[in-house]
Amino acid sequence: MSAAAGTKTRAKPASAAERAVLQYEVEQFLYAEAALLDARNYREWLGLIADDIHYWMPIRRTVTLSDIDREFTKPGDMAYFDDDRTMLEMRVKKLEARSAWSEDPPSRSRHFVSNVRILSVAGDEITVEVSFHLYRTRLNSEVSSWVGRRLDVLRRADGGFRLARRHIFLDQTVIPTTNMSTLF
Amino acid sequence: MADGTQSIEAPWEADAIRALFDSKTGWLDRRVHSDAVLYQLELERIFARGWNFMCHESQLPNVGDYFINYIGEDQVICVRDDEGQINVLLNTCRHRGNALCRAEQGRAKSFVCSYHGWNYALDGRLIGVPGQSTYYRGDLDRSRLGLVKAAKVESYLGFYFATMSSDAPSLHDYLGDVGRTGLGMVCANGEVEVVDGIQKNIIDCNWKIAVDNLFDWYHVMYSHASAGSAGFIDLASIVHPKNQMVMLGDYGQAIGGPGVPKAMQDKIDLMSDEERLAYARSGQSEFPRLRSPKAADLMGPEGVRSMGHPNLFPNVWITLDGFQICLRLPRGPSHTELWWFTIVPKEAPPPFRQAIIRQANHVFGPAGLLEQDDGENWSQSTRAAAGFSSRKVGAALLMGLGRDEVAVGGNGQTSIEGYVGEHAQRWFYRSWTEWLAARDWAELEATRSPPPTGVV
Numbered sequence: 081m082s083a084a085a086g087t088k089t090r091a092k093p094a095s096a097a098e099r100a101v102l103q104y105e106v107e108q109f110l111y112a113e114a115a116l117l118d119a120r121n122y123r124e125w126l127g128l129i130a131d132d133i134h135y136w137m138p139i140r141r142t143v144t145l146s147d148i149d150r151e152f153t154k155p156g157d158m159a160y161f162d163d164d165r166t167m168l169e170m171r172v173k174k175l176e177a178r179s180a181w182s183e184d185p186p187s188r189s190r191h192f193v194s195n196v197r198i199l200s201v202a203g204d205e206i207t208v209e210v211s212f213h214l215y216r217t218r219l220n221s222e223v224s225s226w227v228g229r230r231l232d233v234l235r236r237a238d239g240g241f242r243l244a245r246r247h248i249f250l251d252q253t254v255i256p257t258t259n260m261s262t263l264f
Numbered sequence: 265m266a267d268g269t270q271s272i273e274a275p276w277e278a279d280a281i282r283a284l285f286d287s288k289t290g291w292l293d294r295r296v297h298s299d300a301v302l303y304q305l306e307l308e309r310i311f312a313r314g315w316n317f318m319c320h321e322s323q324l325p326n327v328g329d330y331f332i333n334y335i336g337e338d339q340v341i342c343v344r345d346d347e348g349q350i351n352v353l354l355n356t357c358r359h360r361g362n363a364l365c366r367a368e369q370g371r372a373k374s375f376v377c378s379y380h381g382w383n384y385a386l387d388g389r390l391i392g393v394p395g396q397s398t399y400y401r402g403d404l405d406r407s408r409l410g411l412v413k414a415a416k417v418e419s420y421l422g423f424y425f426a427t428m429s430s431d432a433p434s435l436h437d438y439l440g441d442v443g444r445t446g447l448g449m450v451c452a453n454g455e456v457e458v459v460d461g462i463q464k465n466i467i468d469c470n471w472k473i474a475v476d477n478l479f480d481w482y483h484v485m486y487s488h489a490s491a492g493s494a495g496f497i498d499l500a501s502i503v504h505p506k507n508q509m510v511m512l513g514d515y516g517q518a519i520g521g522p523g524v525p526k527a528m529q530d531k532i533d534l535m536s537d538e539e540r541l542a543y544a545r546s547g548q549s550e551f552p553r554l555r556s557p558k559a560a561d562l563m564g565p566e567g568v569r570s571m572g573h574p575n576l577f578p579n580v581w582i583t584l585d586g587f588q589i590c591l592r593l594p595r596g597p598s599h600t601e602l603w604w605f606t607i608v609p610k611e612a613p614p615p616f617r618q619a620i621i622r623q624a625n626h627v628f629g630p631a632g633l634l635e636q637d638d639g640e641n642w643s644q645s646t647r648a649a650a651g652f653s654s655r656k657v658g659a660a661l662l663m664g665l666g667r668d669e670v671a672v673g674g675n676g677q678t679s680i681e682g683y684v685g686e687h688a689q690r691w692f693y694r695s696w697t698e699w700l701a702a703r704d705w706a707e708l709e710a711t712r713s714p715p716p717t718g719v720v
Contacts (some may be wrong), residue, residue, distance in 0.1 A: 089578070109532055111473070122326075137631075138461070139463060139464075140712070141368045141369060142366065142367050142368045143367045143368065143369065143370055144366075144367045145369070146371075147367065147369075147370045147371065150369075152369075153460050153461035154460070156461065156618065157460040157461045157619070157621065158459050158461030158462070158463060158604075158606050158621065158624065158625065159461065160463060160629060160630065160631050161478070161627055162622070162625045162626075163627075164625075167626060170494045170495060170496050170633065171494075171496035171633070173493070173495065174490045174491060174494040174496070175490075177490035177493045177494060178490075178555055179489035179490040179493065180490035180636075180637065181490075181637045181640045181641065182489065182636040182637045182639065183636075183642040191649040193415075216476060231348060236577075241423075250697055253368065253464070254464040254466060254601065255463075255464065255465035255466070255467065255630050256465070256466055257630065258465075258466075258467045258468060258469075258639035258640065258642075258643050259467075259630045259631070259633040259635065259636040259637075259639040259640065260465075260630045260636070261631070261636040261640075262635075
């Protein structure tokens, strides 16, 4: 992407070719990031996280259509994740501690990312919507599956991207699992 | 006609149930965590018979506001009616049993069944039946077909509870001094409200293992070691292994965990609120949280010293110094649904409110840095103890047995003080056997043990 495009806000890059290149770059970043999590390479994953990240998973409720604006909790109210970089670093330190019993023996996870859509490009920041499926199995027979939609903000930095926002909207309301000890 | 009062077939005789826990030796029969018949008895004799936490009044501010909760596995609608009263109604249409409410919360003018359109008022009265004059030829007594209501609904400090048994004692008496002290902890900083968003997840553990654990200050250093070494929490500063304080009350009510020693509380009582806060923040205090002397109005002169965990029998855990309530809902012998309510003082300044929510979001719940590892241990404790041979082995609740004494303090409040121990767990399981062995309230009242005195 040209330097000029980085300073100008617009809905989409100009040409189809530019859009295709950006789509490719974004997808490759998301796949590489997912691969780091699947490989439990959490240190390197932290290297992709911006200092000002907001990593947030609100609580979803089953509500009627007339109350649908209350389906998700709002920022500042209760959530499953409401993390800044310090908290994510703490989660990684915990995973590395050799006493994180919920992840030692470690879970086997697979992060599927699909339906990647670039919603907007604003300066250095690209807002991306994806569908995800995080499959986890651990011990002999435990299987967890979390499915939902994510709104990620990718920021250009050092010739690549940093993850500046990850808002995770699960399709599940009652979390059907013993814990959520893996990263989304 | 089935009127709901018949006992289910119970191959467990009362003596066999009482023998499941030996309070003199501290050995517990592991079948209490896996037996399917005992589980069905629990739904009848503990959950339907006892008082169950429903909601806080702040969750239902307006007429028609409703919140779905459970009494055991029975879904109930908690709803504020046109008169402002909170009703607890079984969420099952009187026609074919269909669930009326499918949402977890919301606002309704009335509850209309999606099957045939029977319509119920907010107080449960059947107010409309399609085809009443034609198909039913006008011959349907709607007055007998209202939604089934909880036998009693009562509140304390804005917290609503319900029981399906009309023989149950009042909520005030059921909670007793210990249970009221527990809810007093929640309101020790003034009037409260529930923060929007209740975390819900299912752990594959027996519900009693989760209750046992809330009294357990032995596991903290080991189970949660990774949260400590990650720098999230200073575990050593919260456990106070030599300053533990257990309070045991009627019907299985209990509080367990750290307690401010009496001599230190006497010193605190002489301080103004400002001096107390300054002292707590100075680092001189072994206890970083010190309650205002005013909290003694709700918690009593001894209870105010508790920095531990109340459990309102059977399944309501009060934690984080009263800023969270965790409900443990039974979902079969080997599954429990956990609901986390976060509670803040209404007058909390925004930074204080945010600090409470931030702590609640990161400590507990399925992604909480402490709770993650609890879930792992509870599910494996349920599973590994359920096999044919494994369940014949007893569970050991031996810690501190016969080594401590119940002290009687101010206002007659009693406490067991000293090292980390398992007094509260033993009281919970002892009470549990008595609840389960008794066929009705009269028998429970006649056979239950009073809270222990003397050497325990």
